[in-house]
């Protein structure tokens with residue numbers, strides 16, 4: 117599901133970019149047990165491309181394949197990344213419920229705040245599990261049901277209403293698809309977000 121105007125402004129601004137570049141990069145590096153040097157990474161729901169920069173510059177991924185459902189976001193990402201060597205990344209319109217990459221083909225998948233936007237979130241998790249190689253890593257940041265149920269989110273943003281998840285339910289869904297959570301998801305922003313990691317069972 118695409119963002120409405122209010123959430124687009126909340127996501128596409130320097131504060132969000134700084135948060136991804138500094139805090140989330142540090143969280144993900146720690147959760148990964150180091151950086152992603154030499155690894156091929158898929159970023160689902162890449163938005164305007166800040167996550168691609170984080171994965172290349174701060175986690176040192178070798179290549180990032182990034183996609184987003186919204187062509188307007190992909191236009192922004194292409195403009196943001198246009199000065200980088202083409203060999204480091206690809207960005208395209210795509211759906212996390214139907215990822216075009218082959219089975220067991222990537223070392224890591226990263227989602228910065230995306231799955232709570234996907235109506236069939238279980239299909240998205242299944243697809244992420246499919247494309248990860250055995251022992252491959254998922255890094256996730258997401259938003260729990262109780263936050264989506266607040267007046268602010270219901271009034272100002274547009275999200276799927278059915279089958280949302282709390283952090284522990286998200287971890288349970290990962291495990292059902294062969295993604296073994298590395299510890300419990302970590303609660304952030306006074307309970308309004310969570311981050312974590314999981315590894316594809318061999």
Ligand SMILES: C[S@@+](CC[C@H](N)C(=O)[O-])C[C@H]1O[C@@H](n2cnc3c(N)ncnc32)[C@H](O)[C@@H]1O
Pocket residue numbers: 117118119127132160161162163164166167183184185186189210211212213227228229230233234
């Ligand atoms: C909250 S924004 C996060 C964007 C970016 N990852 C960031 O952190 O700034 C959620 C993004 O997920 C995208 N999205 C929603 N459903 C999607 C799907 N099924 N497949 C791929 N992207 C999706 C939206 O278009 C939007 O860009």
